[in-house]
Amino acid sequence: MTMNLNERQQQLMTMLESTGEVKVAGLKETFGVTEMTIRRDLEKLEHAGYVKRTFGGAILASKDATLQDRSVVMTDEKNRIGRAAASLVQENDSIFIDGGTTTLYVARHLKPGMNITVVTNALNIALELLEKRITTVVTGGMALETTSTLVGPATVDSIGRMAFDRVFLGATGVSAKHGFSNSNMYEAEIKRIAIAHAAEVNVVVDHTKFGAKELFSFGSLDAVHRIVCDQEPEESLLAACKENNVELLAATE
Template structure:
């Protein structure tokens, strides 16, 4: 069953947060409540989601916290490969949780002489298999995203300095910048940005134009977006005016 771009974006939001509400989606996409309900019905028929009162959740926790191979899988792999190519020997980097950031870790070369700090448990396991020096932050574990958040995580990150960081995002707009659907994860992203020399956002093209409640960075706060396609003309112009680099990955992974 093919999905249109809005439905792909909607599924991406579910992958990030584990749950969505019709009222919020209506505002996010600027469509009617009936349109959102039809989208959710289609996603449910396809087996991606389970509708709830007022919204929907992912049909399987494996999609939320495991190795998600569904929507935008090839694009995310290409983005991860392009992002990993930016890492240099002796770098100290931070990678936060998410399906696209996981692909960054997967495409790092084994035995690289780098140090990676992460608040994502699945990313830490990936790096250990590659024999890469890995520091895991403390904090409270979120089941839906397999990430560690909270005061302990913020304190750990606040005492570090990163050559470059790689963060996921739920959406990007010219007005609100980069956003995330989870308040606690947005805090982590803000702290990591404050400690970084170079900020990279990895996000497939369905994140363009999407917005969530918690903005964690303006366009001028980020050095580079690594994505699968260029945004529309208006957003691309805003990126150009702010000096935000757009690195487009190709899916020949």
């Protein structure tokens, strides 16, 4: 959809393309307008398909964005999340890590030479683990160029034959009503199978995913044990997590 943008909205898009994320509070000060004006701008940009609104701001709307595009967004937050998630892994664990830029940081923070077995459907994560001398099992499947992940019936069949002590999954959206969702139906299917075969389920997301929802849901809130994030969500989602006994591990530092 094409839409005429005023000068402020064009500047908003330039900021988003540069940083990947904007906040309403900061934009209000930058442009010297009311919060309602900024929210209307973001609503217009979202309607045009340019952005995706989040709690307190917006991010670029990039359905199935390439791994390279997503890897430069929220890197500090993802690094903190990855470190916190990796600290949950114990010796002798059998774990599954699915594809994604946040889950890649989980792999990066695993200690070299750990006595664990990691199953993954992500080629870049497998390479990361091999360099750490960690026993790695790569699923079969069809490779997706945009995400470096393996998907499809062969992947589902492979994961369905395993049992994991814990799994680490990424998500494109987390909401009280729709639970955990992803923009790619093949990857959502992998996540559902992994959840069904795990003793402990961890979802790793940065705060921009809170309140967002995608077409393909892969689990309700009560399907997971823990959300590892960089900051707690807004009150309504926080309350929903507590009601569903979902632990929130916020890696703020």
